[in-house]
Amino acid sequence: MMGNLAAWKKGVIDGIPIGLGYLSVSFSFGIIAATAGLHIIEAVMMSATNFTSAGQFAGVTLIASSALLMEMALTQFIINSRYFLMSAALSQKMDPKTSMVHRIIMAFGITDEVFGVSVAVKGKLNPYYTYGVMSVALPGWTLGTFLGAYSGDLLPPSIVSALSIALYGMLLAVILPPAKGNNILSALIIISMVGSWLFSQVPYLQNISSGVKIILLTFIIAGIAAALFPVKGEARNG
Structure with missing residues (x-):
């Protein structure tokens, strides 16, 4: 450092x-x-x-x-x-x-x-x-x-x-x-954008505030990504 x-x-x-x-x-x-x-x-x-x-x-x-x-x-x-x-x-x-x-x-x-x-x-x-x-x-x-x-x-x-x-x-x-050359990160960014768009279009989801929407998308998308594509200890600190 x-x-x-x-x-x-x-x-x-x-x-x-x-x-x-x-x-x-x-x-x-x-x-x-x-x-x-x-x-x-x-x-x-x-x-x-x-x-x-x-x-x-x-x-x-x-x-x-x-x-x-x-x-x-x-x-x-x-x-x-x-x-x-x-x-x-x-x-x-x-x-x-x-x-x-x-x-x-x-x-x-x-x-x-x-x-x-x-x-x-x-x-x-x-x-x-x-x-x-x-x-x-x-x-x-x-x-x-x-x-x-x-x-x-x-x-x-x-x-x-x-x-x-x-x-x-x-x-x-x-x-x-950071997404250049990283297919997983690029896919997650696209999924996040689509998810955010769905929250603005689906009737019941439209009433959720932006702050709560971001938290829900973060937990869901990041949680699934962490489970499917875990980062090794050395890569996390690198």
Whole structure:
């Protein structure tokens, strides 16, 4: 495992595309937050302390509709519950001697994209690598929120909508490179996409929240894959 400084620098480099993507996506969030009546400072503080796209978009929607605090708390818990699984997966890549302080800081900065690049690191995960990614991703998310809340009304709706699509492109950039040359992983990605599509089309499944949907698909698909294609101990750490 590389030294702390080298790991942090590598994380910063790998985090630049994520930071740029967050800058554009959070721009849209800043506009929505301002439209919902939040002050610029309130919108920026929400991004700096929450750091979750789906949770923040849902939160602003609930704020605009004057939802109850309990309703908001429950919604956030369900939407962000997928991070339990991500944190558990990352804990398996870390040195067991890693202090609780490092684990707590990493847990705060885990997003879909930060998790994607961190879990793809070969060998044991140095917390400073994730810190490097967070060093670029979090400022990008916060700055985009500020710019959107401050000047979003100056842009036409078509541009704002285009900026929001950047999140999906960023997710593809995270999952596609590891899938090259790996038939099993490629098949699992396709199955996951089909499963997600089915959840959006089947009548009863449509009512399930995105957070619960992700957890169900993760447990089912990952569980079956782990049973059919177990990873040897050396390969898991490699």
